[in-house]
Amino acid sequence: MCAASHPVARRDGLAVLDAEEIRRALTRIAHEILERTHGGDGVVLLGIPTRGVPLARRLAAQIGEFERLEVPCGSLDVTMHRDDLRLHPARALGRTELPPAGVDGKTVVLVDDVLYSGRTVRAALDALNDLGRPRAVQLAVLVDRGHRELPIRADYVGKNLPTSQRELVHVLLTEVDAQDAVVISDTGGAA
Amino acid sequence: MKRHLISAADLSRGDALLILDTTEELARIADRPIKKLPTLRGRTVVNLFFEDSTRTRISFEAAAKRLSADVINFSAKGSSVAKGESLKDTALTLEAMGADAVVIRHSASGAAHRLSGWVQGSVVNAGDGTHEHPTQALLDAFTIRHRLKGSQGSQGSGLDGLRVTIVGDVLHSRVARSNVLLLSTLGAEVTLTAPPTLLPLAVDTWPCSVSYDLDSELPKSDVVMMLRVQQERMSAAYFPSVREYRRRYGLDATRMARLPDHAIVMHPGPMNRGVEIAAEVADSPRSTIVEQVANGVTTRMAVLYLLLGGTEFPAVTS
Numbered sequence: 001m002c003a004a005s006h007p008v009a010r011r012d013g014l015a016v017l018d019a020e021e022i023r024r025a026l027t028r029i030a031h032e033i034l035e036r037t038h039g040g041d042g043v044v045l046l047g048i049p050t051r052g053v054p055l056a057r058r059l060a061a062q063i064g065e066f067e068r069l070e071v072p073c074g075s076l077d078v079t080m081h082r083d084d085l086r087l088h089p090a091r092a093l094g095r096t097e098l099p100p101a102g103v104d105g106k107t108v109v110l111v112d113d114v115l116y117s118g119r120t121v122r123a124a125l126d127a128l129n130d131l132g133r134p135r136a137v138q139l140a141v142l143v144d145r146g147h148r149e150l151p152i153r154a155d156y157v158g159k160n161l162p163t164s165q166r167e168l169v170h171v172l173l174t175e176v177d178a179q180d181a182v183v184i185s186d187t188g189g190a191a
Numbered sequence: 192m193k194r195h196l197i198s199a200a201d202l203s204r205g206d207a208l209l210i211l212d213t214t215e216e217l218a219r220i221a222d223r224p225i226k227k228l229p230t231l232r233g234r235t236v237v238n239l240f241f242e243d244s245t246r247t248r249i250s251f252e253a254a255a256k257r258l259s260a261d262v263i264n265f266s267a268k269g270s271s272v273a274k275g276e277s278l279k280d281t282a283l284t285l286e287a288m289g290a291d292a293v294v295i296r297h298s299a300s301g302a303a304h305r306l307s308g309w310v311q312g313s314v315v316n317a318g319d320g321t322h323e324h325p326t327q328a329l330l331d332a333f334t335i336r337h338r339l340k341g342s343q344g345s346q347g348s349g350l351d352g353l354r355v356t357i358v359g360d361v362l363h364s365r366v367a368r369s370n371v372l373l374l375s376t377l378g379a380e381v382t383l384t385a386p387p388t389l390l391p392l393a394v395d396t397w398p399c400s401v402s403y404d405l406d407s408e409l410p411k412s413d414v415v416m417m418l419r420v421q422q423e424r425m426s427a428a429y430f431p432s433v434r435e436y437r438r439r440y441g442l443d444a445t446r447m448a449r450l451p452d453h454a455i456v457m458h459p460g461p462m463n464r465g466v467e468i469a470a471e472v473a474d475s476p477r478s479t480i481v482e483q484v485a486n487g488v489t490t491r492m493a494v495l496y497l498l499l500g501g502t503e504f505p506a507v508t509s
Binding site: 088 | 213217219223224227496497500501502
């Protein structure tokens with residue numbers, strides 16, 4: 001969530017996960033998704049822009065590699081459903097792109113980079129509600145940093161990262177930031 | 192972005208691109224089963240129309256409703272304006288009812304600007320006299336980009352290098368003025384083509400070129416935008432006869448054949464079929480006239496979202 005509101009993430013700060021660890025975390029999540037959904041049948045991966053989208057694609061690619069199974073993959077923009085719209089100037093919208101088969105009756109796995117207050121996920125559930133009626137909705141995040149403000153939890157977590165609320169967690173991904181890393185920095189040092 | 196949208200000149204290239212990109216994303220919602228978004232829930236948009244209009248009013252109404260705003264329609268006919276209430280008093284009344292945005296159409300140029308000094312909410316100009324109609328220019332720019340550059344990968348790109356020819360009654364056209372300002376901001380080369388009597392006096396200060404010969408402009412145009420001959424605003428004889436106007440400046444099938452293959456024909460509507468545009472041109476696949484109406488709703492959604500969706504502006508700044 002944090003990373004999404006700072007398009008240009010800072011590269012300094014303490015690196016918590018490097019590229020190899022991110023890859024391993026995603027591999028594990030991909031296996032867990034296959035396990036929990038009994039072989040990945042009827043699964044649709046929906047990434048939340050910005051960085052949830054490449055994560056969803058990577059998961060889809062890994063599932064494809066393990067099971068020779070093509071998992072539909074898309075993106076779900078939640079901007080118009082956020083509860084904090086009036087606290088910021090109007091934001092540019094991200095893209096919502098559903099796989100051609102839609103989400104009705106499917107098991108939708110929402111994918112995001114950081115789980116923090118849970119408000120983004122709440123907005124995503126609302127946005128999804130307008131798009132169809134999935135059989136079940138699950139949540140996969142690369143980093144869970146705690147401090148939930150809503151009764152929401154992730155089904156698949158790359159890394160649990162205990163943080164203080166003064167800190168910022170940035171997920172950097174090659175597709176967006178030209179490198180793979182998870183970086184934690186202090187609010188005082190951030191722009 | 193500024194708090195009001197009065198003139199296309201208020202928009203920087205960045206603002207205009209943000210609106211076009213937002214429109215592009217919102218256009219995808221039109222294909223969904225549920226076309227409504229909760230974004231402006233609890234906000235009130237007043238449509239203040241002192242002049243007859245169907246498409247613009249309905250377009251703004253549909254846009255506001257798709258964003259879940261409450262819409263109050265006000266038309267001068269059958270209202271207290273007919274009893275002699277001034278614009279200011281009408282505005283203050285609406286203000287007292289808690290309007291977050293006022294969309295105004297008025298026959299006097301500058302009405303939207305005056306209104307913006309009286310109300311707290313955002314003012315959107317939906318056409319003031321012969322001055323401006325910025326949302327029409329935005330939807331035209333969006334239609335051009337969508338048609339000529341595609342919906343994929345056109346994000347963040349302007350209209351650089353495209354040649355747009357605007358033909359007809361520029362003198363009475365708020366659409367033409369807004370389009371010249373916006374399209375040149377976005378990098379297009381705009382040429383106005385009209386009889387000398389239908390060009391405004393200060394046209395040489397506009398960011399565009401002028402030509403009196405439609406036939407020589409057609410082969411190099413990517414876009415031809417036909418303007419309506421506004422008989423209701425014409426108190427003097429601007430051209431000898433409709434027949435002569437049609438022969439020199441009307442777009443018929445023969446003229447359309449001189450356009451490059453990819454070129455599109457636009458018209459802000461309502462059309463005078465058989466005057467500035469022939470029926471077979473208006474109904475041809477190159478005409479974007481119906482598309483423009485559909486894009487109008489989406490563009491106005493983008494404008495309302497960007498003006499009202501974010502932080503409330505402090506009351507003092509303008």
